[in-house]
Amino acid sequence: MTVMNTKEIKIKHFNKIASSRDYWRAKNAYYYAHLEKLIKFIIPPKQKVLEIGCGTGELLYAANPAEGKGIDFSEKMVASAKKKFPTLNFSLGDAEDLDSDKKFNYIIMSDLLGELTDVWKAFSCLRKVTDENSRIVITYYNYLWEPLIRLAEKLKLKMPQDYQNWLSIDDLENMLYMNGYEIIKKGSRLLIPIYIPLISPFVNKYLATLPLLKKLCMLDYVVVKESPRDDGVKGDPCSVSVIIPCRNEQGNIEGAIDRMPEMGKHGEIIFVDGNSTDGTVETIEEVIKKYKGKKDIKLIHQIPKDTSENYLKDDLETPPDKMLKLGKGDAVRKGFDAASGDILMILDSDLTVPPEELPKFYNTIVSRRGEFINGSRLVYQMEEEAMRTLNILGNKFFSLLFTWLLEQRIKDTLCGTKVLFKKDYEKIKAGRAYFGDFDPFGDFDLLFGAAKQNLKIVEIPIRYKKREYGEIKIERFRHGLLLLKMSYIALKKFKFY
Secondary structure, eight states: OOOOSHHHHHHHHHHHHHHHHHHHOOOOOOOOHHHHHHHHHOOOSSEEEEEESOOOOOHHHHHSSSSEEEEEEHHHHHHHHHHHHHHHEEEEETTTSOOOOOOOOEEEEOGGGGOOHHHHHHHGGGTTTTTTTTTTEEEEEEEEHHHHHHHHHHSSSSSOOOOOOOOOOHHHHHHHHHHEEEEEEEEESSSSSSSTTTTHHHHTTTTGGGGTTTOOSEEEEEEEOOOOOSSSSSSSOEEEEEEEEEEEEEHHHHHHHTTTOOOSSSEEEEEOSSSSSSSSSHHHHHHHHTTTTTTTTEEEEEOSOOTTTTTOOOHHTTTTTTTTTTTTHHHHHHHHHHHOEEEEEOOOOOOOOOGGGGHHHHHHHHHHHHSEEEESSSOOOOHHHHHOHHHHHHHHHHHHHHHHHHOOOOOOOOSSSSEHHHHHHHHHHTGGGGGGGGOOOEEEEEEEHHHTTTTTEEEEEEEOOOOOOSSSOOOOOHHHHHHHHHHHIIIIIIOOO
16 A cells, blocks of 8 residues: 655545545445534534635535635535536645635534654644634544455445555644644534445434444544633623622522622623513612612513513513523523623622622633633532522433533533624524524524524532522422423424434
8 A cells, every 4th residue: 555645645536536535425425424414513504614625615615604615625526516516616735734814613623633744744734823812623533444444445435545644533633732832622424424224324413423332433522712821811801791680589689789799891781581470670779879870780571561562471470489481591591682782791690609709710711721611519518598499400411411412511500691693692692593592591593593603601619609688490390301301392403303
């Protein structure tokens, strides 16, 4: 076997096989269909997309970009791509010496790493085309499959490639880290890369997603972003909107205001009241007057006082110790829509998460250490009676489930304190139809949306306190069944799509 260990030999090889590229794609149509489906799942439509090592352009076209550019070092591959997809922009280029300073939303590097003569150099060039909002999608073969891939090439079942780099996930993560990038999430697909009626669809859709079997899949992928470049606060201070959904929390209102730290260049506090009957609204109105000129405080009503709109009668008659059927999620969304800050924060009105913890979230997000900051109540010792044993067990169960579903580590799915940029929330909102309006709590809606938009999710441990005023609104068994139902929706949308 000839080892193609120089770039010139590689270019000559790909120019030679360019004319037969369609033949090999047709021969392995099942594999390429799954690759295109994966790219469509990861990359939202109508983005600015660059594919490095684009070949004849099919994958870039499948991404449905608003602006698509492909580069390849094979002149004949590029010529074929231009002919097939005239609406996209293709040009001759080298992954290890990018000649572009244009920034893209997404960069695709599919089955490319094995062909590079210098992977480190290729990663070092990526800063030319990425910024802090860019995402890089890398697909590569699982090293365990090398003997079978070699055999397939000898049997003329696969396009000949000869020399390949074989990188483990640790190798890949290390080289990305050295060049200023970090992996957001990683996954695997395809236990059976050829089509066997009934068997392949079942195995690849269901069995290949299971924790142990996925390690045997042929196709691995990672989604990558730029790492923060320093340890300090990056850029100008941001404005902050703290959303506090409340229902019969009169005794916690002034405490929330008094204890709210100053953050960023401007802070606003938005109470979203859920038809309180204990004087909560009156207390909020009083603190608005009391702190006028000192703190920016707003009140909006989850159910407008003019109830001529078609609200559920049940919501207007819900017992004061229960959550409205509209749900906390509806209150959060209304608060987010009314917010003017660059950064959106949720603080539960029961103050079981102390307001004094919020600067940790602010500093983490403005330094770009994360893009969706989730509180975790399950690290530090809780105050006695802060959380019931059954709730703790439920949280641990959903932690394991969501880490698997979202392919990012999630320790506490149901902590009410969540922080993100408003611009990223707008992306989640625009993509909400993918999951549907299914979550009365709001936690899953935001977590699912953040994962689907490829935001980096990080968690900050907080000290969870017991409630000092009011009643717990969560109904463990009824709401537990709802959470399982929502997890099933995530299973279908993230694993069985």
